[in-house]
Amino acid sequence: MVNDTIRVQRSHRSIRAFTDEPVADDIIDVLMDVVAQAPTSSFYQQRTVIRVADPSVREAIRQASGQPYVGGTRGELFIFVVDLYRNAQIRAEAGLDNAVLESSALFLQGIEDTLIAAQNLVVAAESLKLGTVYLGSIGGDLRLVIEALKLPERTFPLLGVLVGHPDQNPTLKPRLPQEFTVATDSYPRFENLHTALADYDEVVRQYYDLRDASRPVDSFTRQIEAKPGLGRAEQEAIREVLTEQRLALY
Numbered sequence: 001m002v003n004d005t006i007r008v009q010r011s012h013r014s015i016r017a018f019t020d021e022p023v024a025d026d027i028i029d030v031l032m033d034v035v036a037q038a039p040t041s042s043f044y045q046q047r048t049v050i051r052v053a054d055p056s057v058r059e060a061i062r063q064a065s066g067q068p069y070v071g072g073t074r075g076e077l078f079i080f081v082v083d084l085y086r087n088a089q090i091r092a093e094a095g096l097d098n099a100v101l102e103s104s105a106l107f108l109q110g111i112e113d114t115l116i117a118a119q120n121l122v123v124a125a126e127s128l129k130l131g132t133v134y135l136g137s138i139g140g141d142l143r144l145v146i147e148a149l150k151l152p153e154r155t156f157p158l159l160g161v162l163v164g165h166p167d168q169n170p171t172l173k174p175r176l177p178q179e180f181t182v183a184t185d186s187y188p189r190f191e192n193l194h195t196a197l198a199d200y201d202e203v204v205r206q207y208y209d210l211r212d213a214s215r216p217v218d219s220f221t222r223q224i225e226a227k228p229g230l231g232r233a234e235q236e237a238i239r240e241v242l243t244e245q246r247l248a249l250y
């Protein structure tokens with residue numbers, strides 16, 4: 001059972017190099033439509049997407065991300081923002097207290113809404129033969145992003161997405177075999193994951209990452225041993241920023 005949508009989803013790979021052909025305005029309109037129509041928890045619609053058009057704003061986002069391909073003029077950059085501010089304003093205008101919006105549960109709902117909207121954009125863009133890459137790296141300097149986009153309290157810049165005409169053609173990056181990631185009725189446990197994943201580790205070692213095409217990548221288990229905690233976004237003071245933004249206070 002394969003159709004065009006599934007073919008697009010199965011052939012996903014991130015694109016980090018774009019031609020200088022702009023993304024046409026009517027395409028951007030369509031992408032904003034699919035973002036707007038994404039499912040939303042409790043119909044709260046706690047997300048906002050900001051298109052970055054001003055070069056100085058884009059430069060600030062590049063700085064926050066620390067990734068060179070975020071800068072420049074190639075591709076369109078969108079920032080997906082968890083947004084509890086709009087609903088807080090509605091409630092404030094009605095004279096209501098907004099402490100209920102400061103729960104972790106509501107923030108989590110906002111994250112869910114925001115991610116789903118972003119993935120709607122990614123699938124639609126890829127179906128139009130555009131390339132995309134998510135940018136969690138904008139979390140490398142959250143306060144810089146908040147300032148650059150003039151984000152009010154009760155908002156949080158969750159992810160960037162770059163969209164453009166691909167200027168590279170990477171091979172598919174092999175995912176974990178589904179026996180590890182898909183289960184029925186209960187969690188799938190393995191006595192020793194290094195042993196169970198030996199074949200997959202070898203497959204990953206054979207994959208050449210275009211970000212460093214000169215050498216094969218580390219095995220999956222090695223990456224998991226070595227990488228977590230090293231990225232700037234993984235070291236950011238998230239709790240402090242959330243407190244400043246009056247999100248997830250309890």
Ligand SMILES: Cc1cc2nc3c(=O)[nH]c(=O)nc-3n(C[C@H](O)[C@H](O)[C@H](O)COP(=O)(O)O)c2cc1C
Nearest residue numbers: 012013014016067133134135136137138159172173
């Ligand atoms: C939430 C999220 C954040 C990501 N952040 C970045 C990023 O900051 N920079 C980047 O180059 N790729 C980023 N990626 C892309 C991943 O590196 C990529 O999806 C993963 O390595 C699998 O490769 P593939 O998408 O080509 O299959 C991100 C992906 C996700 C889902």
